[in-house]
Amino acid sequence: MTELPPVVARMWGREPGTRRGPRPRLDLATITAAAIEIADADGLAGVSMSGVAARVGVAPMALYRYVGSKDELLTVMADGAVPPPPERDGRSWRDYLVAWTRANRDLLLRRPWLLSLPGLDPPMGPRRLRWLDRALDALGDTPLDDGERFNVVTALTGYALTDATLTHRMSSGGRGLDDAGITGAADYGEVLAEVLDPQAYPALTAMMRAGLLRESEGWTEDADFRFGLDLLLDGVEALIARRATNAGA
Amino acid sequence: MTELPPVVARMWGREPGTRRGPRPRLDLATITAAAIEIADADGLAGVSMSGVAARVGVAPMALYRYVGSKDELLTVMADGAVPPPPERDGRSWRDYLVAWTRANRDLLLRRPWLLSLPGLDPPMGPRRLRWLDRALDALGDTPLDDGERFNVVTALTGYALTDATLTHRMSSGGRGLDDAGITGAADYGEVLAEVLDPQAYPALTAMMRAGLLRESEGWTEDADFRFGLDLLLDGVEALIARRATNAGA
DNA sequence: ATCTACTGTGTAGAACGTACAGTATTAGTG
DNA sequence: CACTAATACTGTACGTTCTACACAGTAGAT
Numbered sequence: 001m002t003e004l005p006p007v008v009a010r011m012w013g014r015e016p017g018t019r020r021g022p023r024p025r026l027d028l029a030t031i032t033a034a035a036i037e038i039a040d041a042d043g044l045a046g047v048s049m050s051g052v053a054a055r056v057g058v059a060p061m062a063l064y065r066y067v068g069s070k071d072e073l074l075t076v077m078a079d080g081a082v083p084p085p086p087e088r089d090g091r092s093w094r095d096y097l098v099a100w101t102r103a104n105r106d107l108l109l110r111r112p113w114l115l116s117l118p119g120l121d122p123p124m125g126p127r128r129l130r131w132l133d134r135a136l137d138a139l140g141d142t143p144l145d146d147g148e149r150f151n152v153v154t155a156l157t158g159y160a161l162t163d164a165t166l167t168h169r170m171s172s173g174g175r176g177l178d179d180a181g182i183t184g185a186a187d188y189g190e191v192l193a194e195v196l197d198p199q200a201y202p203a204l205t206a207m208m209r210a211g212l213l214r215e216s217e218g219w220t221e222d223a224d225f226r227f228g229l230d231l232l233l234d235g236v237e238a239l240i241a242r243r244a245t246n247a248g249a
Numbered sequence: 250m251t252e253l254p255p256v257v258a259r260m261w262g263r264e265p266g267t268r269r270g271p272r273p274r275l276d277l278a279t280i281t282a283a284a285i286e287i288a289d290a291d292g293l294a295g296v297s298m299s300g301v302a303a304r305v306g307v308a309p310m311a312l313y314r315y316v317g318s319k320d321e322l323l324t325v326m327a328d329g330a331v332p333p334p335p336e337r338d339g340r341s342w343r344d345y346l347v348a349w350t351r352a353n354r355d356l357l358l359r360r361p362w363l364l365s366l367p368g369l370d371p372p373m374g375p376r377r378l379r380w381l382d383r384a385l386d387a388l389g390d391t392p393l394d395d396g397e398r399f400n401v402v403t404a405l406t407g408y409a410l411t412d413a414t415l416t417h418r419m420s421s422g423g424r425g426l427d428d429a430g431i432t433g434a435a436d437y438g439e440v441l442a443e444v445l446d447p448q449a450y451p452a453l454t455a456m457m458r459a460g461l462l463r464e465s466e467g468w469t470e471d472a473d474f475r476f477g478l479d480l481l482l483d484g485v486e487a488l489i490a491r492r493a494t495n496a497g498a
Numbered sequence: 499a500t501c502t503a504c505t506g507t508g509t510a511g512a513a514c515g516t517a518c519a520g521t522a523t524t525a526g527t528g
Numbered sequence: 529c530a531c532t533a534a535t536a537c538t539g540t541a542c543g544t545t546c547t548a549c550a551c552a553g554t555a556g557a558t
Contacts, residue, residue: 004443012444021504022554044367048545061547062506070546118293118365129441129450136452146456147468148476155477158411162403192378194253195261201378203385207395227397228404231484238483270535271523298515308538310516319515 007072011079011125028066030056032080035073036111039081044113047074074117079125081111085134094233096138101156101229104131108164115165142236143243152236159232163225256321260328260374277315279305281329284322285360288330293362296323323366328374330360334383343482345387350405350478353380357413364414391485392492404481412474 004014010028034055038047049070053060067073086099108114124132132153139149198205253263259277283304287296298319302309316322335348357363373381381402388398447454 008444018556019504020502020554020556022506024505026506049547050545059507060545061508061549064547065505116367118367126449129445129453133450133453136456140452146459147473150456151473151477152480154411154415155408155480158407159404161411162407166403195257196378200375201382203389204378204382207385207399210395224396224400228400231401231404231488232481233484234487235480235482235484238487239480267525268535269523269525269533271537273536275536297513299513309514310518310539311537313516314536 005068007067007076010066011076013126024065026056026058026062026066028076029080031063031066032073032076035077036081039077039113040111044074044116047077049073076125078114078117079127081114082107082125082127082131084127085131088134088138093138093141094237097135097156097233098226098229100131100135100138101160102225104157104160105164105225108161109168112164112168115161115168142240144236144240148239152232155232156229159228163228167221167225254317256316256325259315260325262375273314275305275307275311275315277325278329280312280315281322281325284326285330288326288362289360293323293365296326298322325374327363327366328376330356330363331374331376331380332356333376334380337383337387342387342390343486346384346405346482347475347478349380349384349387350409351474353406353409354413354474357410358417361413361417364410364417391489393485393489397488401481401485405478408477408481412477416470416474 007028009016015024015027031052035047035052038051038055049063050060052073053063063073067076086096086103088096091099135153135156136149139152142149144152192204193208196205196208256277258265264273264276280301284296284301287300287304298312299309301322302312312322316325335345335352337345340348384402384405385398388401391398393401441453442457445454445457
């Protein structure tokens with residue numbers, strides 16, 4: 001039996017039982033809740049140990065009774081920020097996965113600081129694993145095997161992440177280079193146009209000339225999102241179809 | 250004409266012309282090269298202004314003549330770390346995009362610190378844009394329109410990123426929770442098994458019982474990678490097929 | 499009642515990013 | 529050529545941030 005790292009235990013609700021010293025005045029949940037509120041208000045940069053400690057009314061060092069380091073706190077936040085996944089409501093696996101992926105992406109847009117966390121994926125906590133479970137369950141209707149289901153969910157997660165990163169950076173202007181006042185796709189296109197050498201970037205310049213990055217008629221962010229997602233799901237359906245005919249042979 | 254932020258100008262090779270003061274002893278390229286060497290050796294955490302300055306033989310504050318802040322340096326590194334994209338070599342769009350995406354993923358595995366950079370995507374520099382250009386060019390053979398091509402590339406990028414994140418965290422054990430000695434998929438599975446409530450996570454526990462996360466016969470990391478990628482590309486082909494018949498109608 | 503494990507505090511230190519003032523260096527100007 | 533002014537880099541200093549460590553108070557165990 002593997003030793004559970006203490007934070008992991010607490011993240012899964014296993015706060016230690018009655019022990020010797022004074023009764024703890026905090027628990028991991030209230031600490032992460034405070035940290036998340038700060039991140040929601042001021043972004044990841046606003047989250048400091050002292051800040052979180054102040055918000056829960058405690059000295060900074062007290063947090064280290066619940067968390068081994070700031071990095072650990074960030075990891076726990078990455079799980080704590082996740083709401084329950086959408087309900088199935090009798091939808092087909094495909095309809096459900098569309099809703100699931102969109103909810104995933106919307107979460108990332110509502111809490112953009114999740115995007116700047118270093119590497120979200122595998123050390124999943126209870127909430128993130130619940131999402132994984134629901135998606136796997138939806139794929140239970142399909143003839144895919146376990147590994148394939150897992151890979152499908154991985155691809156969907158990645159798509160949500162990329163799409164969220166892109167639309168967030170495009171709309172509200174990220175950090176770094178955008179400090180010069182470049183915000184929004186149009187400005188970005190202008191800067192690019194100024195600097196792109198048509199010889200070295202033929203396909204790109206052609207596209208820019210055609211006006212890709214300016215808003216076109218009837219274009220919506222959501223249409224873009226659906227497009228890539230349907231790409232993936234069409235691939236899944238194609239696989240299922242192949243699987244079905246192969247099984248008959 | 251939009252004012253180019255100074256770092257952007259330098260990133261695109263536009264070092265300022267002869268000016269009044271002493272001749273510069275550095276340029277942005279050598280600074281970023283030094284920073285990248287440090288990151289390759291010690292990870293992102295090892296990159297500090299003083300460290301980079303020491304490596305190029307200069308006082309820390311000198312760097313601020315070339316870079317507005319550490320964040321800017323990181324942004325420039327994100328582009329500088331990118332090699333030239335694969336050559337087309339007469340391959341079909343699909344074969345090329347497979348190679349392209351794999352090269353993309355391999356890069357992320359070779360320089361894992363890229364994975365922990367906050368938000369890679371849109372402030373692309375010359376090298377990353379070159380990748381984008383090559384992928385768009387490959388899709389030039391297809392009847393997709395500009396926006397669709399762009400979305401396809403986006404999805405592929407996202408897939409490379411997710412796959413790299415996953416395999417990196419699984420194999421070499423990331424930071425955070427894994428400090429307790431959890432490395433590799435098998436260990437991860439054990440920890441999960443210990444903590445998962447079958448009631449709340451039915452699909453997941455079923456899968457674990459079936460032994461997903463243990464190595465199975467004939468399984469390779471690359472097979473997983475190809476699987477998800479083919480999913481996406483099958484979707485693209487389905488779209489192209491639909492497009493072709495619609496065009497005839 | 500005493501022991502002892504435990505919780506939260508206070509202080510202190512190391513590392514880091516960067517603002518600011520100063521010094522040396524060079525191109526332009528008369 | 530002498531002078532001016534813009535520039536590159538240095539040195540110092542300050543504010544933050546994370547965290548190690550020693551301590552005081554608390555409450556279950558014996």
